[in-house]
Amino acid sequence: MKDVNVFRLPMAGPDDVSELAKLIENGTVDPKEICAIIAQTEGDGYARGYSALNFELMLSEKMNRTRKEVSDQIPMLMIGLTGGLMSPHYTVFTRKEVEAVETTEKRLSLGIQLTRVLLPEEYGTRTQVLLVAEAVKNAMVEAGIEDVSDVHCVEVKCPNLTAARVADAVSRGKKVVSTNFADAGAKSKGASALGVALALGEISDEDVTDAAICSNWNLYSKVASTSAGNEQVACKVIVMGNSKTSVSKYKIGSGVMKDTLDVDGAKTAFKSAGLVFDEVIPQDQRDRIATVFINAGADAMGSIRGRRTTMKSDFLAGYKGIIAKAVINAIVGAMIGDTMILASAGFEHQGPLGSNLVAAIVKAD
Amino acid sequence: MKDVNVFRLPMAGPDDVSELAKLIENGTVDPKEICAIIAQTEGDGYARGYSALNFELMLSEKMNRTRKEVSDQIPMLMIGLTGGLMSPHYTVFTRKEVEAVETTEKRLSLGIQLTRVLLPEEYGTRTQVLLVAEAVKNAMVEAGIEDVSDVHCVEVKCPNLTAARVADAVSRGKKVVSTNFADAGAKSKGASALGVALALGEISDEDVTDAAICSNWNLYSKVASTSAGNEQVACKVIVMGNSKTSVSKYKIGSGVMKDTLDVDGAKTAFKSAGLVFDEVIPQDQRDRIATVFINAGADAMGSIRGRRTTMKSDFLAGYKGIIAKAVINAIVGAMIGDTMILASAGFEHQGPLGSNLVAAIVKAD
Amino acid sequence: MKDVNVFRLPMAGPDDVSELAKLIENGTVDPKEICAIIAQTEGDGYARGYSALNFELMLSEKMNRTRKEVSDQIPMLMIGLTGGLMSPHYTVFTRKEVEAVETTEKRLSLGIQLTRVLLPEEYGTRTQVLLVAEAVKNAMVEAGIEDVSDVHCVEVKCPNLTAARVADAVSRGKKVVSTNFADAGAKSKGASALGVALALGEISDEDVTDAAICSNWNLYSKVASTSAGNEQVACKVIVMGNSKTSVSKYKIGSGVMKDTLDVDGAKTAFKSAGLVFDEVIPQDQRDRIATVFINAGADAMGSIRGRRTTMKSDFLAGYKGIIAKAVINAIVGAMIGDTMILASAGFEHQGPLGSNLVAAIVKAD
């Protein structure tokens, strides 16, 4: 049996890992038990690396290990770019073996897997889909999750094309999916999401063609949140679900907001995680929330419920991902009185176009 | 007695006034009865002027009057800059005299006044406060509103300093409140808001000193929304409230969200306007909503409920007003299932720091 | 014979057409002789329409014609988005018939043509290339230019795809080149540039395939500057060159800066137009400059002379066109001591990748 714990901690900047350091120093967290860190970093994309480096340095010192050993042990998923009321923070997951006990219900469990290194020409292709699917299945086994309906959130960090990688592919006579890096990145994220969908039976193997990626929007996962980074060479997969093999005091649930105004979808997520409420979440139930992960999809759309928006057309269109995150963070944040919750952008096969995926981790009552 | 009508219409761009043209053409709106247009325009600041010019041109043709005559008859308040789920649109108010009838309750009424032209050195000073206060009082008389508690929204458009105006003041040996145009603009908006507060008895005459403007944040109005524009030379005041002299089918109500997550404050506004609901606003009550005006205040704060945000510190800080509007639009929009509602930024003495002011116009049941 | 005159005038905002109004009022410009207005407008894209509307209104009044008549007579090319030291302004071209005189050298002449309305599915295709090529040839005839080497600048404004236009094509069972509007816009601009190249013999008919557009960068024109706008439905072509049929006091010349630092390329343009200097342009020669049109290409590249830049990778990448214009404006502006010169972005087949095209109009000595 496993015990999984969750610590959501604020950061004063991308370089601030002091709150975790304190928990380690006062014995609350044993760094050897840390199995993943998921951060919402402010600043630009470089702040992700900056933040990860600071975690590595601090943990390397606390654990008396090399930075390489730390980063091998602990996958760090840095979700960059904050806006609006989003509050920079990170969630630390710990996991330890405990003696088998009688359990009455499934509890939070994590599976963490890495695919093999992908070749640049494989980014955004069926090959990536299959590799991610395999990693998700392995992660389910690792997490002790048998039923796909017990998987509520799958975070995937996958590689981006870069000039050097295109050159590498070209030097071997290979073709990449697109030399437009934005398009190629979208396809990498899309392939990762389809990999989750395939593993969870949300789509079938024959759906998965190169042509379908970032094209057939009827294919999607309801629990995938994927992002791409230049620093990645393989796909990092974190599966979160509920398992009989866990004695965690936490449970996870999820729901789909069919559009950004669909608060009922968010309520479904909180209820699925075990919160008890009718229309409004009362304070005692809010207090049970450990954290919330949202995958934002508003940037896929130029309108909502028949109302035209300027998300994709105005002079801030270059930042539409940030703004999509800011608005969903505000809406869900207003439901629970707290905006220190994670929002990730990326609509590619992550739910139906324009939807938002909400996963909530809450204390079991 | 007066009858006041409200038409909320979408626009496909700052130059699109076709929906109003249609209503005039099919007889729904008599252009001679139009008493105000309040628009939420996309694009940058210039789009405000572009939009106003298009309204003038179309109305000048429909009414067979000069553009000058049109703009003299119809104050146009263009609130620029949209973001997130905000949907560009405009609200047309019409007003006509009707025969006296027995009324059971106070209904929506408007008073519209213009102060005298202000000298540049008066912008952001006690003089501006007093002029706006006088205009508000006159507008209340015009609207037939006797009780200040019946005033629910006061929109003020006031002048901004420009290089030419500073030069003018200097040439007459006068000093402006600040040669930093952003600071001077803030003080102009702040002075306007304090003018509303003074007229409505929310502050007292002795509170109003030059030094207090944009400094003593304990002074504020709970119903003022002010914005400044380079094109203004006087302060344009639109008072909206409920009056015994109106037979409008609409009522207006208001409420203060003490911070951006305070959905209870928004509910107060809708209930004050007459909507009937417990926690969630049902569709039949949503259908009664004619429009909503929100004054956003999130850009005044670098944190919310103890959570640090990056609103004022990150690389999008230059657009924090737009983002503050986008998040409050999203939150209130999610409550009513519609984001085609107006949001204006400007925290200066418009509610307590960090608050949002919500005014709702709804069909009387 | 024709006399062509050039007036470069500053604007205080997109709505400021007062300088031209003054020239009309004092008799310097006869509005009936205006054959084109090319403006560099500040603000966002909407400011282009705002500016054009203001020109139409003013000219309609001065000429006692309808706005439609004005816009039919006078093509207005509004180049939006300014940055850095760029100074908003417009250039007015007038043209009138004069009695034949003995001429010693070719002088500035303009040809202005409009293609037929393009169907959305034709945007960015060989069809557009051919239509633009035909228009350029007709414009050369109109301008009295026989030799393609006498053409020094061809400005083309072409249509952009919009959601409505895609819908229109789809409704007729047609496919557009891309439903990504940015890609489609690039192809529209690219096709226009190839049209110029084809007309001028810089490429051959067999080069012009749908596949080559925005793909084979070895195809380009050295004198084309193209931009796309949602408001266009046809391609507007302005050919500028030198002709024996003109008695203008101006000449035009051009040159290619092979990269943004290639000041020698810019010198070639000024010398080609007739300026006399060795390395530095002296004040008396600067005084001969009527205006300069530059097509910027720096936004096509992520490096210059082996030095990596952040033009395409940093958080301002969404504005790379503006920044590319700002830097070339600064470099050429520093050569002539004046930044009130026009810069247009758009690298698609407008010169070799990364180049800048410079056209200078100067007073004949």
Added chain:
Amino acid sequence: MKDVNVFRLPMAGPDDVSELAKLIENGTVDPKEICAIIAQTEGDGYARGYSALNFELMLSEKMNRTRKEVSDQIPMLMIGLTGGLMSPHYTVFTRKEVEAVETTEKRLSLGIQLTRVLLPEEYGTRTQVLLVAEAVKNAMVEAGIEDVSDVHCVEVKCPNLTAARVADAVSRGKKVVSTNFADAGAKSKGASALGVALALGEISDEDVTDAAICSNWNLYSKVASTSAGNEQVACKVIVMGNSKTSVSKYKIGSGVMKDTLDVDGAKTAFKSAGLVFDEVIPQDQRDRIATVFINAGADAMGSIRGRRTTMKSDFLAGYKGIIAKAVINAIVGAMIGDTMILASAGFEHQGPLGSNLVAAIVKAD
């Protein structure tokens, strides 16, 4: 006698310190001799810290010292935010004692000093001016520079106000110069520049009043470039000049561009450093350039040579410092065919308003 060496090295990202690592590994650079690193980092402000951390980590490993020891030995000046053609890079200065030799001319020498820690209430005040002045004088002594005219560049990094620092001051009953952090930062930079000016005799002691800082623009230094960072608690001063005590193969020179188009001012700088040319710098002289440091001032102005610009008024106004750097980098870069030169923004008392300060380090012939 001292020998000072200069290495200008490209970086592929804020975390890339590999070029210096290579020079250390191949014996070209002895890390113990490194006396300063000045970097031009891309990304947002956080990338500065990220970059510095990477230098510390690499050098700590190469030198077998702690990160603290490294940062104590080597001041690192990270100038953040790049735009346009600016190319991220860093300049490494080394210094070592050598035996006395006969010298014929003064050569490049550096003095590096740190003021005491400033209290938040001292930021932007006369106290800061005096402390910086003292540090500059000490740095001149350290550098062996006796004559103020031999000082050609003084880089100062000084502290910014933060919320925590304001709280600290308030808790001790003290007042900071402004609670608007942008204003306070400007005053901190301004005070630093005046400190340089005072030390070099460009202003007199009586000029230095609290009120003059960021107000009396007639006071300035022609060689100061100052920037402020939240991470600083004291002022870091790097004085660069020519000294008889140096046998460096480099010399430094400087010049003032009175506005951004004043290329003659830049030529003065290159000639002052010893380059030999008439109007255009030929390749053999360009090859002598080790690096160039520019302090940009275009963001102080809304016009240039009578031409209005949109630098301070348009929707990119929030990034005007970046854009001011991009345009001056382009202009000077075009003069020498290389944009991998440093540009820093900050007009506060750093030259006359609107000027640009250019310092060039070149190989002695």
